[in-house]
Amino acid sequence: MAAKQIPVFDYMICVACGLCDQACPVSCLELSKCDVDAYKKAYPVLAAEQRCIGCAICEKACPVEAIQMADRVA
Amino acid sequence: MKGYVGKVLFVNLSSGEIRAESVPDAVYEQYLAGVGLGAYFLYQHIPAGADPLGPENMLGLVSGLLTGTPGFMTGRWLAVCKSPLTGGWGDANCGGTLAPAIKQCGYDAIFFTGAAAEPVYLYVDQRRAELRPANHVWGLDAVEAEQILQKENWKAKKPDVAVIGTAGENLSLIAGICNDGGRMAARSGVGAVMGSKRLKAVVLAGVKPIGCQDPATMKKYSKQLAARVRKQNVPGLVRGGLFPLAGRMLSRMKKTAPLDGFMTVMLLKKWGSIMNNGMGATSGDSPIKNWRGSVVDYDASHYRNINPDHIVRRETRKYHCAGCAVGCGGIVDIRDIHGGEFTHTHKPEYETCASFGGLVMNKDLGTILYINELLNRAGMDSISAGGTVAFAIECYENGILTPEMTGGLELSWGNAAAIVELVKRMIARQGIGDLLADGVKAAAAKLGSRSSAYAVHAGGQEPGMHDSRMDPLLGLHFSADPTPGRHTIGSGQYYDILHLWEKVSWAPPGLSHLKDEDYVASEEAGVKSVACSCYKEVLDGAGGCYYAMLMGVNNWDLFKYLEAATGWGKTADEYMEIGKRIQTLRQMFNIKQGIDPWQFKMSSRMIGEPPLQAGPLKGRTVPIDDLMRVHWKTFGWGENTGIPTPETVAGLGLDALQAEGV
Ligand code: SF4
Ligand code: SF4
Numbered sequence: 001m002a003a004k005q006i007p008v009f010d011y012m013i014c015v016a017c018g019l020c021d022q023a024c025p026v027s028c029l030e031l032s033k034c035d036v037d038a039y040k041k042a043y044p045v046l047a048a049e050q051r052c053i054g055c056a057i058c059e060k061a062c063p064v065e066a067i068q069m070a071d072r073v074a
Numbered sequence: 075m076k077g078y079v080g081k082v083l084f085v086n087l088s089s090g091e092i093r094a095e096s097v098p099d100a101v102y103e104q105y106l107a108g109v110g111l112g113a114y115f116l117y118q119h120i121p122a123g124a125d126p127l128g129p130e131n132m133l134g135l136v137s138g139l140l141t142g143t144p145g146f147m148t149g150r151w152l153a154v155c156k157s158p159l160t161g162g163w164g165d166a167n168c169g170g171t172l173a174p175a176i177k178q179c180g181y182d183a184i185f186f187t188g189a190a191a192e193p194v195y196l197y198v199d200q201r202r203a204e205l206r207p208a209n210h211v212w213g214l215d216a217v218e219a220e221q222i223l224q225k226e227n228w229k230a231k232k233p234d235v236a237v238i239g240t241a242g243e244n245l246s247l248i249a250g251i252c253n254d255g256g257r258m259a260a261r262s263g264v265g266a267v268m269g270s271k272r273l274k275a276v277v278l279a280g281v282k283p284i285g286c287q288d289p290a291t292m293k294k295y296s297k298q299l300a301a302r303v304r305k306q307n308v309p310g311l312v313r314g315g316l317f318p319l320a321g322r323m324l325s326r327m328k329k330t331a332p333l334d335g336f337m338t339v340m341l342l343k344k345w346g347s348i349m350n351n352g353m354g355a356t357s358g359d360s361p362i363k364n365w366r367g368s369v370v371d372y373d374a375s376h377y378r379n380i381n382p383d384h385i386v387r388r389e390t391r392k393y394h395c396a397g398c399a400v401g402c403g404g405i406v407d408i409r410d411i412h413g414g415e416f417t418h419t420h421k422p423e424y425e426t427c428a429s430f431g432g433l434v435m436n437k438d439l440g441t442i443l444y445i446n447e448l449l450n451r452a453g454m455d456s457i458s459a460g461g462t463v464a465f466a467i468e469c470y471e472n473g474i475l476t477p478e479m480t481g482g483l484e485l486s487w488g489n490a491a492a493i494v495e496l497v498k499r500m501i502a503r504q505g506i507g508d509l510l511a512d513g514v515k516a517a518a519a520k521l522g523s524r525s526s527a528y529a530v531h532a533g534g535q536e537p538g539m540h541d542s543r544m545d546p547l548l549g550l551h552f553s554a555d556p557t558p559g560r561h562t563i564g565s566g567q568y569y570d571i572l573h574l575w576e577k578v579s580w581a582p583p584g585l586s587h588l589k590d591e592d593y594v595a596s597e598e599a600g601v602k603s604v605a606c607s608c609y610k611e612v613l614d615g616a617g618g619c620y621y622a623m624l625m626g627v628n629n630w631d632l633f634k635y636l637e638a639a640t641g642w643g644k645t646a647d648e649y650m651e652i653g654k655r656i657q658t659l660r661q662m663f664n665i666k667q668g669i670d671p672w673q674f675k676m677s678s679r680m681i682g683e684p685p686l687q688a689g690p691l692k693g694r695t696v697p698i699d700d701l702m703r704v705h706w707k708t709f710g711w712g713e714n715t716g717i718p719t720p721e722t723v724a725g726l727g728l729d730a731l732q733a734e735g736v
């Protein structure tokens with residue numbers, strides 16, 4: 001069963017620190033979005049949405065509150 | 075939760091016994107986590123005179139108190155042990171994702187004693203810890219072994235892996251421990267200790283969230299910092315090629331003054347530590363030609379090839395340690411080098427560019443990038459390896475090493491092909507490489523006394539790539555730290571950047587002053603160096619990054635973060651007292667292990683005896699004996715012995731440990 005809620009990232013706030021990726025208990029995030037800034041910093045994406053359990057651990061771990069849990073669009 | 079977990083894991087590799095132990099809160103209040111927790115246990119557990127490569131040595135992987143909390147730049151772990159390189163306290167620091175992974179398993183630290191009969195790895199998650207056979211990955215390099223172990227153990231969370239390469243397996247005394255594809259806790263020979271225990275790797279797959287007292291306040295601080303970091307950008311016109319000019323200007327300045335460390339953020343964001351390539355040569359910071367040359371030798375025709383822009387151009391993405399807002403790391407494409415043997419490598423650090431650049435007079439950037447990957451995979455320290463290659467070249471130049479001994483390798487300055495081949499032989503312990511694989515001190519002991527003049531080290535450890543003749547307090551830390559030869563502890567310049575006087579009552583204000591004054595062993599020099607030492611131990615107890623330290627406490631306030639995480643209600647002075655306790659305990663560790671602190675005094679070349687005849691540091695000599703005395707005295711250690719006095723030991727509450735430990 002896929003989760004009801006999934007994380008959504010605000011790349012205007014996110015600093016690509018990777019703590020969300022590290023905290024995720026099922027490693028469904030990936031630091032692979034490198035087109036946000038000119039530095040080629042690797043920002044997080046929900047790479048394996050089907051594995052996400054909607055636990056919001058990533059949201060809680062983020063130091064700058066760049067993650068919001070949102071309803072999954074079917 | 076107050077940032078720390080409150081539990082550590084002990085693994086006896088001889089008996090296979092694994093046991094978790096709760097650690098009282100009072101221990102964290104006195105030692106923090108990280109290096110402090112390491113010192114607390116190692117001092118008690120390692121018997122005097124223990125063979126660093128024997129089963130009695132204890133190896134710890136320790137995570138910082140702030141690691142994994144919302145405190146930015148606190149994702150650093152350390153390997154701690156008795157160092158086979160110096161015979162005293164050993165530690166090595168690394169980032170990546172391993173530091174939080176230790177705590178996610180439910181431990182602040184994992185300690186190993188004994189030695190396994192056959193190669194093993196330790197698997198840990200939040201429910202179990204078990205030793206498993208590692209024969210299938212023994213003999214593989216650190217990157218290959220990590221990939222295999224990660225794949226095998228990836229059930230839900232992708233595991234993090236600490237692993238040695240072949241250098242650690244071969245007990246090279248300059249071997250480190252790797253994680254995240256070749257990042258390395260490189261110093262002190264920690265990889266040899268892991269190899270001696272036949273422990274190939276530690277696989278961490280825990281998923282426990284890491285809590286702290288007041289996450290909202292920590293996030294508030296981090297948001298403020300993140301906003302400032304985001305705005306801190308290098309103007310488009312500034313190019314790497316301009317840095318040597320800046321270095322030249324620096325070298326001509328007669329005065330020095332406090333600096334705002336936040337400036338470094340933009341340089342780190344764009345280039346990382348390699349911003350100092352070239353600039354280090356012209357300012358005098360980079361040691362050249364095994365510490366006997368200068369920019370007169372390693373001139374523009376050399377250093378322009380290691381312009382940081384040439385490296386950043388190869389970057390495919392940046393790389394951050396977990397929890398870092400700055401991100402000084404990167405992944406660089408090297409498919410065009412050495413027949414495409416490797417696709418990519420971690421962006422080399424300045425240290426590697428200097429140790430395989432100016433130190434050996436090499437101007438071929440491709441060689442540096444290639445060696446960077448060779449060493450990352452082998453798990454061999456690039457600072458020590460470069461220092462040892464420079465030593466070998468000078469021995470060859472002076473007929474101590476002959477073509478017969480080198481197997482035909484022509485070890486001349488800047489001979490890139492020969493340098494690559496020598497590094498490969500050191501990794502494989504093949505031919506002359508076997509003699510050199512344990513660093514300069516061990517090699518000089520085998521080659522005879524004539525070679526010792528070329529063996530540049532402090533207490534057996536090859537120094538970081540920053541010239542003590544440019545900054546005498548740096549030389550003091552090279553010589554007086556319980557882990558000698560380290561450039562990351564303190565210096566006059568660091569002191570001016572740290573701005574500790576804004577938080578710590580006894581730290582003297584940084585004032586504009588003549589550079590010449592730094593070459594006097596004044597009482598103030600003692601206070602400054604003690605302040606740097608104490609602060610560094612607090613940093614390493616918290617898991618903080620060296621570059622966060624160099625932002626200054628006016629920009630990255632470690633004390634504020636610690637308070638929000640723990641709610642202890644301690645002042646900056648009280649945290650500095652913890653730093654003093656940890657540093658004194660590390661020194662006590664050395665005394666217990668029979669080290670005479672004078673043994674760690676840096677080599678004559680690093681002192682400037684005789685002084686250089688050319689370049690920006692011409693004529694400079696560091697009054698090292700007097701500096702060591704004033705430093706020890708200010709610490710409350712014997713002025714002439716470096717041994718912590720009974721009053722200091724008791725005043726820091728270390729007397730009970732001493733009674734138990736010795
Ligand atoms: S909600 Fe949970 S499972 Fe989903 S990405 Fe975040 S941490 Fe991972
Ligand atoms: S934890 Fe927050 S700031 Fe860090 S990468 Fe994830 S979303 Fe971005």
Ligand code: SF4
Nearest residue numbers: 395398401402619621
């Ligand atoms: S500044 Fe660099 S070394 Fe320090 S935490 Fe950030 S990425 Fe890691």
